[in-house]
Amino acid sequence: MEKLKKIFQGVPADSPIPKELLLEQENPRPTKELDRNLFITDAAKSFRLTEKVKDSAKLSVSKLNKELGQLDQISPFDWGIPGKTEEIISMEKLQTKIKSEKIKVTEAEAFVPETHILGLHPKVVFANTKSAKRNRLNRIVTKSANHTTIFGSDNRVNIYPNTYPECCVCRVEVYTKLTDASPWSYQGRGTGFMVGRKILMTSGHMRPQQPYKSWMIKVIPAYYDGRSIYGNSFYTYGESYIAYQSDVGNDMMVVKLYDNIGDTTGYFGAKSYNSDWEDMNVWTMTGYPYDKGENRPTYQSSISVVDDDDGDDVKLPDGRTVDSTQIESYADEASGASGSPLYSWFSNGQMYAIGVHHGNETDWELFGSNLHSVASGGDMLPALVVWARNNWGN
Structure with missing residues (x-):
């Protein structure tokens, strides 16, 4: 943190850092070594047994190699961990009159780990040639329910996510079961990012969709x-979630996870967007869009916010209310990028996300229309992060 403050000396206080200044610097190296014992999560070691074999499941010597073990009666095992609690804050709930004070929360601090390379400019890799073809025109391309929005040339590149905060960006997969006995059914995927030790932020429309008996994130x-850079066994599942989506400004879902993976990856801070930052090309977006980031994350920097609109007031889980904001830019995006962070390094050495990517939206004006990428943000983003940290542990 102190090293970053020295690098950013001379930049105005409480200001995002221009990419040109970041490129003048080498990525700061880690000062501590990662604990590799943390690379296997409890979630990766867990599974559910049917009632019939709970007491009879055994680990024996493999019939293929005496140096290996094998699980007997593998068929009764059910992979994955279902979630426990959920809450969807509907438009009807938001429109209910709330007798409470409107609060203003402007920021939540990040955890910048000393065990990681700091990504002032992450490592670019060759594109994955297996990714779907993309259209480079400034329009939406719809195919198999997926869309792509590119503004002029495609400015996204694939990166190797071994730098902070890019290692905090997560691929998010959603599954449901119709009955206790049915298999998990894949519903879709998107992007999320760590905002606490065991707290993930993503889009509200990424929530499991009814009908279902149980859900899994x-x-x-x-x-x-195909796996985390930390290894095959570094993943976890959602235990609880609270989802909003009454308008573009509050399309957020905060998820409590079973494992404290943020202790290893670090996590983002969050900050309320300031309109003084409009037209500054200082923002970055990293995620897993289907067209170019199916298997390797895409990274686009030097994004500028071109407009921001007031969103619906939002009720936090504790009953207090906050403002939300629709943050508009020309970030290239596609299906699967939902939930990606819009973020920047700041002059105090902190890493803040100012938005959660929603998708795209058309603004209708007197003489035509304008298509933008849109992220959800405003006071709601840091306020929801602070609430989750205070109530779900951080």
Whole structure:
């Protein structure tokens, strides 16, 4: 943190850092070594047994190799961990009159780990040629329910996510079961990012969709070519979630995870967007869009916010209310990028996200329309992060 403050000396206080200044610096190296014992989560070691074999499940010597073990009666095992509690804050709930004071929370601090390379400019890799083809025109391309929005040239590149905060960005997969006996059914995927030791932020429309008997949200941080860069066993699941989506400004879902993976990856801070930052090309977005980031995260920097609109007032889980904001930019995006952070290093050495990527939206004006990428933010983002940290442990 102190090293970053020295690098950013001369930049105005409480200001995001221009990419040009970041490029002048080398990525600061880690000062501590990662504890590799943390690379296997409790979630990766857990499974559910049917009632019939709870007392009879055994680990024996493998029939293929005496140096290996094998689980007997593998068929009764059910992979994954279902969630426990959920709450969807509907438009009707938000429109209910709330007799409470409106609060203003402007920021939540990040955890910048000393065990990681700091990503002032992450490592660019070759594109994954297996990704879907993309359209480079400034329009939406719809195919198999997916969309792509590119503004002029595609400015996204694939990166290797071994730098902070890019290692905090997660691939998020959603599954449901119709009955206790049915298999898990894949519902879709998107992006999320760590905002606490065991707290994930993503889009509200990423929530499991009814009908279902049970739901499961799988979270894989720093996903690259089929697994986390921390190893095959570094992933976890959602235990609880609270989701909003009454308008574009509050399309957020905060998820309590079973494992404290943020202790290893670090996590983002959050900050309320300030309109003084409009047209500053200082923001970055990292995520897993289907067209270019199916297996390797995409990274786009030097994004500027071109407009911001007031969103619905939002009730926090404790009953207090906050403002939300629609943050508009020309960030290239596609299906799967939902839940990506819009973020920047700041002059105090902190890393703040100012928005949660929603998708795109058309602004209708007197002489036509304008298409933008849109993120959800405002006071709601840091306020929801602070609430989750205070109530779910941080």
